[in-house]
Amino acid sequence: MTISQIYTTPPTDERSPVEQATFHLLEKLHIPYERVEHDPADTMEDCREISEALCVRICKNLFLCNRQQTQFYLLCMPASKAFKTKDLSTQIQSARLSFAPAEKMEELLGVTPGSASILALMNDQDNKVQLLLDRDLYSKEHIGCHPCKNTGTLKLETSDVLNIFLPYVHHKATVVDLPDDSQASA
Secondary structure, eight states: OOOOOOOOOOOOOOOHHHHHHHHHHHHHTTTOOEEEEEOOOSSHHHEEEHHHHHHBBOOOEEEEOOSSSEEEEEEEEETSOOOOHHHHHHHOOOSEEOOOHHHHHHHHSOOTTTOOOOOGGGGGGGEEEEEEEEEEHHHHSSEEEEESSTTEEEEEHHHHHIIIIITTTTOOOEEOOOOOOHOOOO
């Protein structure tokens, strides 16, 4: 994986509209960040090197829905944790959770699979997607995420995401506690 140097300013070259909108919003809200450019990061394995370069955990983002596809969730969790439906379903009182269709992600969040990010909530103007944030990420000083395109990664202060970004886009985080099986077996 090729990873650029660390930048603290927006890209100056041509970008996709959703990526341009992401950087524009961060500037508008005066939210500082560090960023790197890289080859497409399609898996959490791809993100390991990027995490090391930015000294931040890149969160795993899962786009979920109930069986009727009437409730949608963006789950942000540490990459080290495994997603188990039953662990989450009871906490949010929504049975039969599954991965939402890619076309719903594009419709509601304006991103394609592999590029889901907490920042994509800026595109959910009708508040149809509920943010679920694992407590381990919620309590960290920084959060790592894509700028709505998986060829770049940002390091943001978690407090800026929670106290500036989310209120601006009219979303709030529901904090969930997902078990870390790796610690249970240690």
